[in-house]
Amino acid sequence: MPTLSRPPVVPVHPFRPDAAVGNPWFTMARSEGGLVYEADLLLPHRKAYYLLVFVRHNRGRHWVDGTPYDRQDNRIYFTNPSQILVKEDPTPSWSTHLTFTNELLALEQNAVLRSLPLIQNLRHGHELVLTSADTTFVEEQLARLETEYRRPGEWQHRMLTAHLTVLLTYLSRLYAEQYPAAEPSADQRVLRAYQAKVEECFRELHEVGAYAELLHLSAGHLSEVVKAQSGKPAIKHLHERLVLEARRLLLYSPSPLKEIAFDLGFAEPSYFGRFFKRETGVTPAEYRSISRKMYQ
Template sequence: MQTLTRNQPIPVHPFEQDGATGSNLFTIVRSEGDLPYEENLLLPHRKAYYLLVFVKHSRGRHWVDATPYERQDNALYFTAPSQILVKEAATPFWGTRLEFTDEFLALQQNAALRELPLIQNPHRGHELLLTAADGALVEELLAKIEAEHHRPGEWQHRMLTAYLTVLLTYLSRLYTEQFTGAEPSADQHLLKTYRAKVEECYRELHEVGAYAALLHISAGHLSEVVKAQSGKPAIKHLHERLVLEAKRLLLYTPLSLKELAFDLGFSEASYFNRFFKRETGVTPAEYRATIRKMYQ
């Protein structure tokens, strides 16, 4: 397994626009042994999106958060944006890759998917071993999603959401069955509690120290545990939640940028504008124009 040099930061691979549909949020790719592996996948990296891989047949080993996995046939592998991945070698692959961004989950019709166990992943799992019946159903649902993905029209997004809801719900049931005996550690519980507090208070509290006070621990300890368990700083979780809500409001509400900033707890609209551009690379106004053009 290759490693990074001392001066190399862990790269984050961005979501690549779907070549067939132009989507920046969701894609599905089927492989019959000829899906190319890029050289940079052989170095430790993160992906800026959720990845589900149904393996019909493959051989080789890869690592997720320092845990090795020998790839199994008829298995499903899943990762979230914060996890560190690396492959040991390029090998042929038969199966289907499903990729979608956090922004895809933020769309109103997909919001419920975010709460499913497979997406929340409280046990930090990665591999689901499927029975023949499970594999057949998963493969069938992926085929339906692939067909609908390449069938544009006014019903496409609803159909994709319907099929994806069935698939992720079914996989979440398998997830809870497979990981029943794995009790989260104290540090994992703290991470979950912190995320829940962020969900509850992100509009009012914008500092990690405020959450540490709510949890009756030091800010240093909270930051250390959250970074160790999730791979990203505690403040990043908070910023991502603020950005997520901002994107929702920019898409789904007529709020002015000043009203939106105040709704999210920013004292000045100019500060919110700088925050949003720093986190996303575009201004709130640019994001609103682009996303509304895409989905209206």
């Protein structure tokens, strides 16, 4: 029997390759004072790809997962496909935009990219501050990328990947400095592996035991390690991730509460309502009403 798929509760902007270049997984565009925005960028949305923007000069404000960012010069702004974005107004921008897809990261030779802190973004960051030296390095690396991007041919993909690896590795070092975390012990690696699996599977799996099975650990051992390393029970990490996504959808999506509940893997909307109130102190409807006042 065929299954019916629900439309996403927040619109997802698809990846659009540059037909003139022909690379199916990577695009690059430079703006010299133009208004860079998609037709529906001013509405809450996700992107079905990774976005990295080097802003040389721009003013304005945008929101990522309910957090406002006043754009500043010499910044890197980055998002992954899970984050929800909305821009308040299009403003003239002097910037460079890179987009790339999960298909690019899935290639065997790009395994190193998948493990970079900037790509994993376990701390849900969005902005990197650049020093003058950082800005010079980024501009030089973007120039190399642009040269290869405008030079289709047999070696283009390999050269693009090489330059992109250098750029993302450099920015990951900045990410680690600006979103610090100590060198992990064995138990800390278990915690990070659990957090990564929660990020990947929180919609489908709501029990710690299911994650323990994925990590080839006993549920008791996983719970013990996670609590010791983070100070929070393992189930709390999962509940916080569900609440974060619920907040995103309640704030940005016009979908009914029951659709949001189903999207988050709750079989009954009433259970979702009880869960959300227990975790936040307000019902989903109350949170939606309160949070949306910031846009009025």
